[in-house]
Amino acid sequence: xxxxxxxxxxxxxxxxxxxxxxxxxxxxxxxxxxxxxxxxxxxxxxxxxxxxxxxxxxxxxxxxxxxxxxxxxxxxxxxxxxxxxxxxxxxxxxxxxxxxxxxxxxxxxxxxxxxxxxxxxxxxxxxxxxxxxxxxxxxxxxxxxxxxxxxxxxxxxxxxxxxxxxxxxxxxxxxxxxxxxxxxxxxxxxxxxxxxxxxxxxxxxxxxxxxxxxxxxxxxxxxxxxxxxxxxxxxxxxxxxxxxxxxxxxxxxxxxxx
Numbered sequence: 001x002x003x004x005x006x007x008x009x010x011x012x013x014x015x016x017x018x019x020x021x022x023x024x025x026x027x028x029x030x031x032x033x034x035x036x037x038x039x040x041x042x043x044x045x046x047x048x049x050x051x052x053x054x055x056x057x058x059x060x061x062x063x064x065x066x067x068x069x070x071x072x073x074x075x076x077x078x079x080x081x082x083x084x085x086x087x088x089x090x091x092x093x094x095x096x097x098x099x100x101x102x103x104x105x106x107x108x109x110x111x112x113x114x115x116x117x118x119x120x121x122x123x124x125x126x127x128x129x130x131x132x133x134x135x136x137x138x139x140x141x142x143x144x145x146x147x148x149x150x151x152x153x154x155x156x157x158x159x160x161x162x163x164x165x166x167x168x169x170x171x172x173x174x175x176x177x178x179x180x181x182x183x184x185x186x187x188x189x190x191x192x193x194x195x196x197x198x199x200x201x202x203x204x205x206x207x208x209x210x211x212x213x214x215x216x217x218x219x220x221x222x223x224x225x226x227x228x229x230x231x232x233x234x235x236x237x238x239x240x241x242x243x244x245x246x247x248x249x250x251x252x253x254x255x256x257x258x
Contacts, residue, residue, distance in 0.1 A: 027053025
């Protein structure tokens with residue numbers, strides 16, 4: 001696997017620590033984690049171990065030890081009290097983002113190969129209007145598969161949502177609008193939440209799409225007219241850029257499942 005440098009770390013605020021790598025690393029696992037993953041295929045064991053190595057590095061930057069992170073019922077990892085975090089991994093990339101809960105209400109990150117969704121998956125993930133918007137964006141900016149980006153954004157939303165709410169959030173509960181310059185907004189409507197909105201950033205490097213939703217302290221369940229700012233451009237609507245650099249990067253700037 002080639003190294004991926006600053007895919008997520010370039011789009012999160014300074015309150016968030018990201019450790020990301022494009023290579024598998026043989027890190028430490030606790031006995032309960034080794035038992036959990038023992039029967040998995042080699043690829044799954046490698047990504048499971050590497051993302052926990054990233055978690056150890058990220059938590060260490062905040063002054064915390066990594067706890068046992070056997071996935072919970074919804075795939076969620078555990079974090080120390082006082083910390084919010086998220087994990088992600090896909091082919092060629094693993095990352096963890098953490099922050100102090102005194103600064104951030106919730107974090108969700110996700111990474112996916114920059115490839116189109118099948119028609120069946122797209123119908124599951126997107127509303128007809130979302131699918132129409134993604135098709136238009138993809139026609140205008142053919143270097144990015146916006147249907148896959150939509151999936152990634154909804155995964156990030158869920159990873160931020162579940163640790164806060166403890167309840168399921170379906171694809172149909174989140175309506176996503178994507179700014180081709182690297183921003184996105186999500187409006188959530190559920191039986192318990194009439195309407196709340198969230199904002200995030202996305203990036204595309206070395207054939208990998210990544211999304212990040214970081215909710216600042218006091219920002220959970222924002223209501224009113226959705227707004228999100230266009231900050232400094234990222235890879236955005238251009239064909240995926242090529243990066244070079246070290247295999248693991250940290251930036252002080254899963255989350256449910258991995």
